[in-house]
Amino acid sequence: MVRYILGRLLSAIPTLFLIITISFFLMRVAPGGPFDLERPLEAKVMENLNKMYNLDKSLWEQYIIYMKNVLQGDFGPSFFFRDFSINELFAQSLPISIQLGLSALTLALIVGGIMGVSAAIKQNRGVDYAVMTAATLGVTIPNFVVAPCLTLFLGVYLGWLPVGGWGGGAFVNVILPVVTLALPQIAVIARLTRGSMIEALRSNHVRTARAYGLSGYTIIVVHALRGAILPVVSYMGPAAAALLTGSVVIETIFGIPGIGRYFVQGALNRDYTLVMGTVVVVACFVIIFNLIVDVLYAALDPRVRFD
């Protein structure tokens, strides 16, 4: 198992290398530069700036310099947030996004899982229909609609929760963004769980468990759910990576200083290092979560072996 994990981590290195290389050059193909303003800067200033950020060197040299820095864990200075390095920016914002994402993920798993399982047990009855309707709504209503509605009711009219701001991660500040972020995930997880749970409950080994008079908990959780959760686990890999690397919409609406908004700002301002930094962070998350999913899979299903 350890060997397998090490192997997977090693094989991630060429993947990351390719991702960095491709996005580095793609980024430069896009027209415009980080210092192109509406009113052009003076030639001398421009020259100095370019020199400072190595933009006067050839693309190839820039690439080598960037690669060297990345290898040392230095993602370079931001072109747009002039006083910050990318590392500093991420050090502030990434933990916030991770906290937000993890909370939403946990909430989605618990609520979605419970909803899916109860719907499966009461298939084609009231509970089932209610869950499936809620799930459809959860998927179809976009979060930029949900977020203002929730803020309006719970924040403005009722005044129970703050309408925005991070407040250093205080509980009341977290509730609304986490719920908004989790809602579509809850819906997807509930649907997935319901589907595979219905199948599991009809399977022969669950019939055996019922024929041997085992308790409801043993049948549903021990024998049915463990197998039924596998598709959800597969879904969670990419979903978790997406959640933990921040959401532009949620962060903008609730005024949260997470990493999500850097995607947009970086791209719009041609902030090369910022875009590269976010690409690397997202890639790392995707790789790590896919690995976690595979390891979890093996832990849940003994038929999956890595040696």
Next chain:
Amino acid sequence: MSTINENTVLVIDDLKVDFATNAGMVNAVKGVNIHVDAGETVAIVGESGSGKSQSMMAAMGLLAQNGQTQGSVKYKGQELLGLSSRKLNQIRGAKITMIFQEPMTSLDPLYTIERQLCEPMVEHGGYTWKTARKRAVELLDLVGIPEPARKVKAYPYEMSGGQRQRVMIAMALANDPDILIADEPTTALDVTTQAQILELMADLQKRLGMAVVFITHDLGIVERISDRVYVMKSGEVVEEGDTKEIFSKPAHPYTRMLLDAEPTGRKLDTNEDKPVVLEGTKVRVEFETETGFLKPNHVLRAVNDISITVREGQTVGIVGESGSGKSTLGRALLQLLPNADGRVVYCGNDISGWSKRQMRPLRKEMQLIFQDPFGSLSPRMTVGQIITEGLLVHEPHLSAAERDQRAIQALEEVSMDPAMRNRYPHEFSGGQRQRIAIARTMVLKPKLVVLDEPTSALDRTIQKQVIELLRGLQKENGLTYLFISHDLAVVRAMSDTVMVMKKGEVIEAGLTDDIFRNPKEEYTRELIHAAVLRDDEAA
């Protein structure tokens, strides 16, 4: 005839089972009376859909969600129908236990044998996990699993079907039940494994003295193990009585039909001088399984230097248990396996190692029919489309109307209503689907057909019809068959010559009657014994 008395442990009285489906109510069981005395073996016989399993499922509260019951099921005077699941759970798994037809899937793939054996003991038998684990080893030993202390830690996927069924039996015995319900426990197993499991059950019953309810469609088994028989048809018990009486003097026509359902008749003309259609010399197939980095790969020789000659109009039967390599041989001869070695000559052409493109014109003449009539027809195509799909490749010049005409002919050939061609496969029974599969083959007018267990998934009476159909088609069209089966009764009825395969080798071959009358090899004798062939006079 036995009546209800003080020894009776299970009484099923006027049991009705209905299923609410989209097409309305389906009455699966229509008022059945069955009783079981302590310590006796009762067989419930019937074909699939006769309601034999559903009546027992209803008794155990295991019906699907859309199932409803009426009537009464009493275990030692206690009514089971309508009991809360908490109350019912004190009986099922403790006093009444079950073994199912599907040994491969009846155990949870995610837990060890030990864990699954212990669960009912801890739940009902007052065991602690520790004492249950000890008993689990004893139970595995009891059901004849070698190295029980090691095997108990295994997962189901690490065991064969026979071993899994033994584990199920161990589980059923764990709490010393009064009644053991066995629902087709040997149907999915090889014949020799089947014989072992039956012996084990008979032996355990003698030692432990529980009553056994044996649900089966196989009359050979019934005759061998049961004291009394209930014959079920379309949800009703049509006949009941002592096994001997039923077998010697069957009163109901349906019972007589079941007893006659063993495939009979022979294919007599052995065409020794006819031209050779297919000749394989030293055919060998090896599969490599990767064992790991830098370790030598494990080589499994599925087919080991087998030579075979098939003449025009002949049927060569290939017999063997699962894993003997018989299907692999069939596929290798048709050049469907890229890793096959050896020489294969088809109608004078050496086709060994031909590419897909080279083989394509020949494919029309060499067809394959599969075992699984449910999985081998595309659910999204109509029967007509399925049947004529091959024509699109092999006779592309045909117009849609001509193809439709051919589909009609093909369906008539297999005795099906041509109007069925606009329906979808799921609307048909297993036997009808196999007819559709045969029609799909016949529409191409093949010369050689490899039949890979074409009747194994079918009931005996349907089997008989399919065999007669296949024999008829062969006679009319001069077809050559390679008939692969583990079912000796069917092979005997179909083939001119027989090859017995074991572990990739042919251990015995010869004319069908010679093999069945005077088997030379011990393994062949074992197979014939295990198959419980009923004598037929036509021999």
